[in-house]
Amino acid sequence: MKYKHFVYLPLKRSGEVGKGGVIIYNKLDKESVILPGYPSIKRLVLLSKIRKHFPEGVSVEEKMNGYNVRAVKVGNDVVFVTRGGYLCPYTNSRLKLLYGDSIKEALSELPKGSFIAGEVVGTENPYVRVKYPEAPYFDYFIFDVFVKEDGKYKRMGTKDKYEFLERYSLKSVRLMGVFNAEEAPYKVKEIIDKFDEEGREGVVLKDPQYKRPPAKYTGSYTNIGDIELGMRYPFDEGRDYLFPRIVREMFKVFEEELDNESLKSRYEWLGKAILGPSVESIRKVANGEALYERFVLRFPERSDLEWYLEYTRELGINVKIEDEWIEDGLIVVRAKKFKDSTNVIRSMLETGQTPLD
Amino acid sequence: MKYKHFVYLPLKRSGEVGKGGVIIYNKLDKESVILPGYPSIKRLVLLSKIRKHFPEGVSVEEKMNGYNVRAVKVGNDVVFVTRGGYLCPYTNSRLKLLYGDSIKEALSELPKGSFIAGEVVGTENPYVRVKYPEAPYFDYFIFDVFVKEDGKYKRMGTKDKYEFLERYSLKSVRLMGVFNAEEAPYKVKEIIDKFDEEGREGVVLKDPQYKRPPAKYTGSYTNIGDIELGMRYPFDEGRDYLFPRIVREMFKVFEEELDNESLKSRYEWLGKAILGPSVESIRKVANGEALYERFVLRFPERSDLEWYLEYTRELGINVKIEDEWIEDGLIVVRAKKFKDSTNVIRSMLETGQTPLD
Numbered sequence: 001m002k003y004k005h006f007v008y009l010p011l012k013r014s015g016e017v018g019k020g021g022v023i024i025y026n027k028l029d030k031e032s033v034i035l036p037g038y039p040s041i042k043r044l045v046l047l048s049k050i051r052k053h054f055p056e057g058v059s060v061e062e063k064m065n066g067y068n069v070r071a072v073k074v075g076n077d078v079v080f081v082t083r084g085g086y087l088c089p090y091t092n093s094r095l096k097l098l099y100g101d102s103i104k105e106a107l108s109e110l111p112k113g114s115f116i117a118g119e120v121v122g123t124e125n126p127y128v129r130v131k132y133p134e135a136p137y138f139d140y141f142i143f144d145v146f147v148k149e150d151g152k153y154k155r156m157g158t159k160d161k162y163e164f165l166e167r168y169s170l171k172s173v174r175l176m177g178v179f180n181a182e183e184a185p186y187k188v189k190e191i192i193d194k195f196d197e198e199g200r201e202g203v204v205l206k207d208p209q210y211k212r213p214p215a216k217y218t219g220s221y222t223n224i225g226d227i228e229l230g231m232r233y234p235f236d237e238g239r240d241y242l243f244p245r246i247v248r249e250m251f252k253v254f255e256e257e258l259d260n261e262s263l264k265s266r267y268e269w270l271g272k273a274i275l276g277p278s279v280e281s282i283r284k285v286a287n288g289e290a291l292y293e294r295f296v297l298r299f300p301e302r303s304d305l306e307w308y309l310e311y312t313r314e315l316g317i318n319v320k321i322e323d324e325w326i327e328d329g330l331i332v333v334r335a336k337k338f339k340d341s342t343n344v345i346r347s348m349l350e351t352g353q354t355p356l357d
Numbered sequence: 358m359k360y361k362h363f364v365y366l367p368l369k370r371s372g373e374v375g376k377g378g379v380i381i382y383n384k385l386d387k388e389s390v391i392l393p394g395y396p397s398i399k400r401l402v403l404l405s406k407i408r409k410h411f412p413e414g415v416s417v418e419e420k421m422n423g424y425n426v427r428a429v430k431v432g433n434d435v436v437f438v439t440r441g442g443y444l445c446p447y448t449n450s451r452l453k454l455l456y457g458d459s460i461k462e463a464l465s466e467l468p469k470g471s472f473i474a475g476e477v478v479g480t481e482n483p484y485v486r487v488k489y490p491e492a493p494y495f496d497y498f499i500f501d502v503f504v505k506e507d508g509k510y511k512r513m514g515t516k517d518k519y520e521f522l523e524r525y526s527l528k529s530v531r532l533m534g535v536f537n538a539e540e541a542p543y544k545v546k547e548i549i550d551k552f553d554e555e556g557r558e559g560v561v562l563k564d565p566q567y568k569r570p571p572a573k574y575t576g577s578y579t580n581i582g583d584i585e586l587g588m589r590y591p592f593d594e595g596r597d598y599l600f601p602r603i604v605r606e607m608f609k610v611f612e613e614e615l616d617n618e619s620l621k622s623r624y625e626w627l628g629k630a631i632l633g634p635s636v637e638s639i640r641k642v643a644n645g646e647a648l649y650e651r652f653v654l655r656f657p658e659r660s661d662l663e664w665y666l667e668y669t670r671e672l673g674i675n676v677k678i679e680d681e682w683i684e685d686g687l688i689v690v691r692a693k694k695f696k697d698s699t700n701v702i703r704s705m706l707e708t709g710q711t712p713l714d
Contacts, residue, residue, distance in 0.1 A: 042710050049709025215710075234607065239600050244713040246599070246631055247591065251705065253632055254639040264625060267632060271624030274603055275610055282611040348608065352406025353399050353572075356601040 001314065003087040003307060006074065010085030011037075022085035029075025036146075036153060038068055038083060038117050041204065044217045045251035047185040047192075050205060053215055058184050059158040059208045060176040060191060063216055064141055065130045065201040066121030069095070072114075073107045082127075086315075089307035090297055091120060094138055097300050099170060106168040111148045118142035119173065124296050126319070126337065138298070141173045143204065155210045178208055188217065196221040220266070223249045228273035232281055233291055235344040242274075285345040292336040294322075299331045358671065360444040360664060363431065367442030368394070379442035386432025393503075393510060395425055395440060395474050398561065401574045402608035404542040404549075407562060410572055415541050416515040416565045417533040417548060420573055421498055422487045422558040423478030426452070429471075430464045443672075446664035447654055448477060451495055454657050456527060463525040468505045475499035476530065481653050483669075483676070483694065495655070498530045500561065512567045535565055545574065553578040577623070580606045585630035589638055590648055592701040599631075642702040649693040651679075656688040 001008055005028045011021040020037030044050065050058060068083045069091060080095045082088050095103075107114060122138040123129045135141070142165055145156040156164060158175065165172045179187045184205075191203060202218030223245045230241030253266060281291055299305040312319040318338040325332050348354060358365055362385045368378040377394030401407065407415060425440045426448060437452045439445050452460075464471060479495040480486045492498070499522055502513040513521060515532065522529045536544045541562075548560060559575030580602045587598030610623060638648055656662040669676040675695040682689050705711060 043714055044709045045705060045711045046709035052709065234604065242599055242603070243596050244711070246635075247711055247713055250591065250632060250635045250639060251711075254636045254643070267628030268621060268625040269628065270631060271626065271628035272621075274627060275607060275624060278603075278607045279611045282607060286611070348402060352401045352403035352409065354402045354601070354604055354608075356604055357400055 001086070003079075003089055003092065003311070005077075006079060006087060008085075008087055012085075020083050020085045022081055024072070024074045024079060024081075024087070026075035026077055029077070031075035033072055033074045033113055035070060035072045035081055035085075035113075035115060037085065038070055038144075041214050041216050043248070044205070044215045045248050046255055047188055047217065048255065050184045050188060050215075051181045054184065054205060054207055054212060055181050056211070057178060057180045057208060058205045059178045060184075060188060061143060061158075061204045061206065062174040062176060062195075062200065063202045063204045063218065064119040064121050064132070064173055065128060065222065066119040067125065067127040068117065069120050069140065070115050070117045071095070071103050071107070073104060073112070076104075078104045078107065086311075088126075089304055089311050090126060090299070093300050093304035093307075094124075094298065095120070095140055098138075099140060102168045102170055106164065106170060110145075113148040114153075115146050115148075116142050116170075117144040117146065124298055126295055126297065126335070129293075129295060139171065141171050143173045157210050158206060158208045173204075176203065192217065192219040195219050199225075218248065220249060220252060220269075223252065224270055224273045227270070228277055231274055232277040233339040233341040234278045234281065235341040236339050238278065238341075246270075281341065282345055282349070285342055286349055291339040291342045291345075293339070294334065294336050297333050297335060298327075299333070302331060305331055305333065358443070360436075360446055360449065360668070362434075363436060363444060365442075365444055369442075377440050377442045379438055381429070381431050381436060381438075381444070383432035383434055386434070388432035390429055390431045390470055392427060392429045392438055392442075392472060394442065395427055398571050398573050400605070401562070401572045402605050403612055404545055404574065405612065407541045407545060407572075408538045411541065411562060411564055411569060412538050413568070414535060414537045414565060415562045416535040417541075417545060418500060418515075418561045418563065419531040419533060419552075419557065420559045420561045420575065421476040421478050421489070421530055422485060422579065423476040423498075424482070424484045425474065426477050426497065427472050427474045428452070428460050428464070429473075430461060430469070433461075435461045435464065443668075445483075446661055446668050447483060447656070450657050450661035450664075451481075451655065452477070452497055455495075456497060459525045459527055463521065463527060467502075470505035471510075472503050472505075473499050473527075474501040474503065481655055483652055483654065483692070486652060496528065498528050500530045514567050515563060515565045530561075533560060549574065549576040552576050556582075575605065577606060577609060577626075580609065581627055581630045584627070585634055588631055589634040590696040590698040591635045591638065592698040593696050595635065595698075603627075638698060639702055639706070642699055643706055648696040648699045648702075650696070651691065651693050654690050654692060655684070656690070659688060662688055662690065 006024055006026055008022050008024040011017055017034060018037030018039060022035050025032040070081045071078055078100055079087055080092045118140050120140050121130060121132050122135045123131050124138045145161050145164060146153040147156060162172055176191050177187060188203060196219040199221055201222045202216060204214055204216050206214045227241050227245050230237035284291060320336045321333050322336055323334040363381055363383055365379050365381040368374055374391060375394030375396055379392050382389040427438045428435055435457055436444055437449045475497050477497050478487060478489050479492045480488050481495045502518050502521060503510040504513060519529055533548050534544060545560060553576040556578055558579045559573060561571055561573045563571040584598050584602050587594035677693045678690050679693055680691040
C-alpha cells in the first residue's frame with residue numbers, strides 16, 4: 001500500500017516481527033524500516049494473582065480506551081502505524097501536526113529502528129471515540145518506548161521512560177503508582193473501583209525494570225461497556241465482544257464476593273448491555289434507518305482528506321462524508337461509517353427467520 | 358460402529374441423506390437400511406411472520422425439550438437413532454422395552470425405509486434432563502412420520518399422523534391447535550406465554566398438509582434457560598449457547614414492546630443466567646471440586662449397561678458409574694459425566710490469566 005512518499009506492506013502472519021508488523025519504505029530518503037507488531041499483553045482476570053506475576057513489585061499505568069499507534073522514523077520522517085500495520089492518513093496527519101517534530105527529535109536520540117507506542121484517544125477519530133477530560137478531541141498518550149539494541153527491542157523501564165518523554169514534552173499515560181507485591185492487589189482494586197466510577201478502562205501492570213512481561217486488567221465499566229457498544233451492531237462487533245468479556249466479568253464477580261443487591265444490579269447491567277442496544281438497533285432498521293457510526297474528523301490539508309478517503313476505499317470500509325467545512329484553518333468533515341448489521345437485521349425482519357439456527 | 362447384531366456408519370457430511378444420516382446393517386437378517394438425517398427445521402424469531410410462512414393456516418405442536426430420536430426397521434428389528442446418527446445403547450434398550458413391539462408393528466404397515474421421529478424426554482437419560490409432569494422419568498413423544506415413496510420421504514399430514522400413532526398406542530407431542538394465518542400469531546403468542554410460565558420449550562409450526570416446510574419458535578424460558586444451563590459449563594456448552602439464543606431473545610423483546618418493569622426483569626434474568634451458574638462453577642472448582650452432570654439410568658439387562666459403557670468409551674465421553682442397584686427388575690445406575698470446563702477454570706484460577714485475550 002502507499003501513503004504520500006511511503007510504500008508499505010503490512011505483515012499479516014505472526015512471524016518474527018509479530019502480528020501487525022510492517023515493512024515501510026521512504027521513497028524520498030530511499031530508506032526502509034521493519035517495524036514489529038505491538039506485542040500482545042496477557043490479561044489477568046484475578047487481581048489476587050498480581051503477586052504471582054510481579055513478585056518484585058509492579059508499576060501501574062492507566063490503560064486508556066482508544067487505539068494503539070506506534071511511531072517510528074523512516075529516513076528523515078516519522079510515520080504513525082495502527083495496530084494492524086497500516087498508515088492511517090487521518091492519524092498520520094493529525095499526529096504529525098501535534099507531535100511530529102518532538103517525536104522525530106526523541107526517536108533521533110535512540111538507535112535506528114527504535115519506536116514508541118501509545119494510545120490515540122478522544123472523540124475525533126474514525127475508530128474508538130471516548131471523551132476523556134484530559135483529551136476531549138484528539139491526543140496521544142505514550143505507554144512504551146522500544147529501544148532497538150543488537151537487532152532486539154527492549155522496553156524502557158518505567159523511570160527512564162517517563163523522564164525520556166518529559167524531556168521531549170510528550171504526553172504519557174498516567175502512572176498510578178508503584179507498589180510492592182503484597183499491597184498491589186488491594187491498591188489495584190482501589191484504582192479499578194475508582195476507574196469504574198469515572199468510566200475509565202483499566203490498568204497495565206509492569207515490572208518497573210521490565211524484567212517480566214506486562215499484564216492488563218480491566219474493570220466492569222469496560223467489560224460490560226464494550227458489550228454494550230458492540231451490541232449496537234450485533235452482527236459486526238457484538239458476537240466477538242460477548243464471550244471473552246463475559247469470562248472476564250465471571251472471574252471479577254467471583255473474586256468480588258458481592259452482596260445480593262450489588263449482584264442483582266450487575267446482572268441487570270449485563271442483561272441491559274446485551275439487549276438494550278441490540279433491540280434499539282432492530283427498532284431503527286424496522287423504521288427504515290441504516291445502522292452507522294457518526295464521527296467528526298479534522299484534516300490539516302485537503303490532500304490529507306483525499307489520502308484518507310482513498311485509504312478507506314482500499315480497505316473496503318463504507319465511509320460517507322456528510323458535511324464539510326473550514327474551522328481554525330483545518331478542514332472538518334462529519335462522516336458516517338455504515339455497518340453490516342443493517343442488512344442482517346433487515347433480512348431477519350423481512351423473513352422472521354434467524355440465520356444462526 | 359457396532360451395537361448388538363447391528364453394524365452402522367454415521368454419515369457426518371451433509372450430503373444426499375443430510376447430516377446425521379446413517380447406514381445400518383442387521384447381521385442376523387442380512388438386511389440394511391440408509392436412514393436419512395432428521396431435517397433441520399428453520400427457526401422463526403418474529404411471530405408476526407407466521408402469516409407469511411403459513412398463509413393457508415398452521416397446526417401448532419408442542420416442541421418438547423429432550424433429544425431427537427428416529428426409529429426405523431432394519432430387517433425384522435427396530436433401531437433407535439440419535440440426531441448424530443448413533444445407536445445409543447441406553448436409548449435403544451429403554452425404548453425397545455417400552456415401545457419396541459408397537460413401533461415395529463406401526464412401521465411394518467409403511468413402505469420399507471419409512472421412519473418415525475420423536476423426542477425422548479424425562480430425567481432418566483444421559484443427554485437432556487427435563488422433568489415433564491406427563492413424563493417424569495423416561496418417555497417418547499413422536500412428532501413426525503416419514504413415509505418412503507419412490508425413494509423419497511414424505512411427512513404424514515397432521516390428521517393422518519395423529520390417527521396413525523393412536524392406532525398403535527404410540528404417544529405423540531401435543532397438538533395445541535390448528536389456526537388460520539390471521540389468528541395464528543396471537544394464538545401462538547398465548548401458547549408461548551403459557552409455556553414460559555409452565556417452563557415448557559416452545560412450538561413447531563406445520564402446514565397441516567405438509568405442503569410447506571415447518572418452523573420452530575421458542576419462548577424466553579428456553580432462550581434464556583438454555584444459556585443458564587450452558588453457563589454451568591462455560592467452556593463446554595456455554596460459548597456456543599450464547600449468541601444464537603441472545604439473538605432470538607433480541608427479536609422477541611423487540612416484538613413484545615415490554616413496559617419498563619418487565620424489561621428490567623428480563624435484563625436481570627438474562628444477566629443472572631449468564632453470570633449466576635458460571636460464577637458458581639468457578640467457586641466449585643476453586644473449592645477443589647470437578648464439574649460434572651449427574652444422572653440416573655435404568656437398564657433392562659446387564660448387557661445393555663455394558664453396551665452403553667463401551668459406547669461412551671468409544672465416543673470419548675468421560676462417564677463414571679457411582680452406584681448401581683436393582684429396582685423392579687431393572688439395573689439402576691447413578692452416573693457422572695465430567696466436563697472440560699473444570700480444567701480450563703482450574704488453570705485460570707492458578708494463573709489468573711484468561712486464554713481468550
